[in-house]
Amino acid sequence: MAEFPPVKPARRTERIEYAVRDIVLTAEEAARRGRELLFLNIGDPIQYDFYTPRPLVEAACKAMFENLTGYSASAGVDEALEAIRREARRRGIEPVDIFITTGASEAIDFALTALVNSGDNVLVPFPGYPLYTAILAKLEAEARPYYLREEEGWQPDPEEIASRVNERTRGIVLINPNNPTGAVFSREVLAAIAEVARRHRLVIFSDEIYDKLVFDEDEHVSIAALAPDVPVVTFNGLSKCYLAPGFRIGWGIVSGPAEALRDYVEAIHKLARARLSTSHPKQYAIPVALEGDQAHLPPVVEKLRRRRDLTYKMLNEIPGISCVKPRGAFYAFPRIEVPGVSDREFVRELILETGVVVVHGSGFGQLPGTAHFRVVFLPPEEVLARAFERLADFAGRFFKRYGL
Secondary structure (H helix, E strand, O other): OOOOOOOOOOHHHOOOOOHHHHOHHHHHHHHHOOOOOEEOOOOOHHHOOOOOOHHHHHHHHHHHHOOOOOOOOOOOOHHHHHHHHHHHHHOOOOEEEEEEEEHHHHHHHHHHHOOOOOOOEEEEEEOOOOHHHHHHHHOOOEEEEEEOEHHHOOEOOHHHHHHOOOOOEEEEEEEOOOOOOOOOOOHHHHHHHHHHHHHHOOEEEEEOOOOOOEOOOOOOOOHHHHOOOOOEEEEEEOOOOOOOHHHOEEEEEEEOOHHHHHHHHHHHHHHHHHOOOOOOHHHHHHHHHHHOOOOOHHHHHHHHHHHHHHHHHHHHOOOOEEOOOOOEOOEEOOEEOOOOOOHHHHHHHHHHHHOEEOEEHHHOOOOOOOOEEEEEOOOOHHHHHHHHHHHHHHHHHHHHOOOO
């Protein structure tokens, strides 16, 4: 029998990279070498000392016991859709349409797929969550970067965004609060970005999955509330603020000029119908999350604030490393100040030698000529302190090669 030839994957997969998960292969190699692994790489609160609020679990279980386990309507169940609508209005957003998905990731996929053709481009933040570049690669579209300004607390520059628009640009991605930097964008910057979208007739994709995890005196503002005349798709879900990433429940809220959005909304719903529905019983956790007791949030935010402060302090004490103070979410994006260092090489050797698992900054995009890595400050303080002590010891040895 003739040998079966290699099965060639589609070319569209060649540019797909997801650094957050890909780094696990290096961690597995470190484990085989006997290293104790300290995971500072995955933004999953449940892997640490956080717990899904019991009312959400009870709501999903109750729905299962009531036999609400068949397919739901493709866009979602009415109770959940109306709870999202009320929450949107509380935040100053008037929805044209709402669709519930398997995590916010599926909502992002639907919204981009329904808009972008091969050869089009979408403006994406660098650094930013790599899902956007992965989806655009799958669509054979260009992820056209705009660079967050590290010296300005990782705020976007509306003028730079405007300069990146060309005849094939279809939209602008915002991640606010930002993953991986922890930045919270100011009202003034958001208003200026909305004006860019208004002027160039672009759709804004606003990822707000960390909207309730904001520290200090910072205010989270939804760009859709500032620009009711601009097409905006706002993404959110239960994964982060409601500590239920494994529920895989997210949603998209479409707002803006209803008549102009009619065909686009229908295209999104075609995609939703093609995959039947998201998990039926877990949708009943949405009203409980959005309109029930929010008592879990203050202690979660306080716990994260303490861990943020420890992370910020200890990283900035390491010679050759600096870090902008995160204002929200649970990530920091420290910079390697030593010229010539490859962030990939730094992170790989850090993991293999110390077991401290972080993610190379180039996996999120970064200004050319700079090097960073992402840290998740979800672990308890004692774990973070041990990790940063190991990091400091390793950095001292590693940077000696470069003359520090």
